[in-house]
Amino acid sequence: MKPIEAAAVVRYTREDGLAEALRGADALFLYDFLSTALRAAWSAADRLRWVHIASAGVDPVLFPALRDSDVVLTNSRGVFDDSIAEYVLGVILAFAKDFARSVDLQRQGRWLHRETERIAGKRVLVVGTGPIGRTIARMLRAAGMSVSGMGRRARDDDPDFGTVYSSAELTRHLSGMDYVVAVAPLTEQTKGMFDAEAFAAMKPGARFVNVGRGELVVTSDLIDALRAGRPAAAALDVFDTEPLPPDSPLWTMEGVLVSPHMSGDVIGWRTTLVELFAENFQRWQSGRPLRNVVNKQLGYVPSGD
C-alpha cells in the first residue's frame, strides 16, 4: 500500500469503523470481501466514487443503493483463475482416486487395495463461463476430460468450452454429466439454482463441486440429495453460512469434502490482490479506464458470455 499512501490519505478500518472512515472518502478498497458492512454504512458515503473489492464475486456489495448509484465498482477478476482451476482438477482427481478414503485408511493403519477411476473421457459441466470457469475448462480438457459450459447464451463455438448450454435449461443438461462444477457469479438469477430439481436431474454417481458461492445451492436440498445418492459426492469450498456451522451434517457426510473457502488462496494471493488494487488506483488517479469494472445490473464483469 506504500505507493498509495504516498499519493492519497489512506484510512484503514474494520467493519465497525466503516461509516466514520467512509465520510469524505473518494474511494473504498474492500479488502474483507465477504463483509456486508457497506450496506449499513452507505449513508456516510458522501463523496464516494469508486469501490474496489478483493474478490471475484461482488454479491456482498450489490445492494440496491450501490447498484443504482453512480459509484464505479471494480473486482479482483483474474487473481484466482489459475489457483481455482488447479483446485477443481485436484478435487476431481481426489474423487476419482479415492484419496479421502486413502487418508482415512492410513490413519487406521489399514492396507486395503481398491480399484479407482480414470478421469480422461469423463464428462464435466462447468456452470459459469467467466474467466475462472474458462480456466477450469482449459485445465480439465488438458487432463483429457470432456468439458462443456453453461452460461446465459447457448452456443457451439466457444473457444474454451466448445458447447455452452443455456442456464435456462440447467436440469435438461445435467443428466449426462459425471462432474458438475458451480462457479457462476451469485445473482438474482443464479441464487439457489442448484435445488432439489437440479440434483434429481443428475445421474447416480455424479459428483458436484462448488467453488462459486454457497448461495448458488439450496443447502438443505443438497443434503437431502446426497442422502439419496444424486449427487453421490460433493466437494464444497463455499457455503451459505461461513464458517460452516458445527452442526451442519455436511461435515460428516460420506463422500463430502469440506474446505474453508480457500480454493483460490495460494501463497502470495494477498500481495497479488493489493497489487491489482494499486494498479487500478494509478489508473483512477490519472483518469485512465479502470480494469475489471463490474456491470452492477448483471453482477459481474461482462466478457461476452
Place this chain on the structure above:
Amino acid sequence: MKPIEAAAVVRYTREDGLAEALRGADALFLYDFLSTALRAAWSAADRLRWVHIASAGVDPVLFPALRDSDVVLTNSRGVFDDSIAEYVLGVILAFAKDFARSVDLQRQGRWLHRETERIAGKRVLVVGTGPIGRTIARMLRAAGMSVSGMGRRARDDDPDFGTVYSSAELTRHLSGMDYVVAVAPLTEQTKGMFDAEAFAAMKPGARFVNVGRGELVVTSDLIDALRAGRPAAAALDVFDTEPLPPDSPLWTMEGVLVSPHMSGDVIGWRTTLVELFAENFQRWQSGRPLRNVVNKQLGYVPSGD
C-alpha cells in the same frame, strides 16, 4: 480366458501348485505379478517357452535361471500408463492444495483457512523414461508444470521430456526439483538409488512420489530423510515389503501419503490385462512376434531410452 481355453489346455493354480502345473506347460501367464514362486518351481519347467506377466515391472521373475534361459518374457506394458499418470498428478495436487490436512480438519469439524500452492511452473524430475514416465511427463506438462526426465542416456531433444539427465548424475540434478517422481524399472542399477545421499541432495520442501517399486528406495534412509525434512513429504504407493508392515513409521509420519500399490489399478484393469495376454497368446499360437518382449538383461522392454 474363454478363447484361450478353446485353443489350449489351461491349468489354473496358486503359488503352492505352481511346480506341478508347470510340468509339461508351454506357456505361463503370471497373473499374481508380485509372486516370486516361479524361482522355486523353475526346475519343473520342462518345456516352458514363454512367460507373460500381468504387470509392467518384471523384477520378481528376473532370477538368473530364467534370465539366462531361452524362455521369452513379455510384460503388460501400456496397461497402467494413463492411470498412473493421473494418480501422480493427483498426489501432486493433493500436496499443493493440502488435501490430507483438509480431510483431517474435516474429521475434527474444524474450519481452518490456509494458503496453498500453485503447481504451474513447479519443477518435476521423472526418474524413469519408459511409457509410464512419458505419460506422466505429458500429463504434468499439460497442467503447467516444468518437467524433465532421468534415464540411462542424457539428451536435450526428448519429445516428452525435453531434457533427460543421466541417472549416473542423479544427486547432481535433484537439488532444483520441487517434485521427484520414481517410476524406473527395478534392476541391479536402480535398486536403492534413492538413498541417504540422494535425499540429502533434494531441496528443503521437495516432495517425493514413488509409483515404481519400493526397492528403488532405501526405506530406512527415506524415513530418516523425512524426519530431517528433505524430502518434506512423500506419496508412496509401493514399498519394499507389501503390505506395508503395521509397525512402519511411514503410516503415521507427517506429510506421508500411503496407498496400497493401487496407482495403476482402475476399474476394468483386470479385463484389460487378460485381453493383452489373450492378444499375445494369439500371436504366439500363430507364430507372429509377441508384443512387449522384455530384454531380460536390461530388465524392461527397451524403447530407445
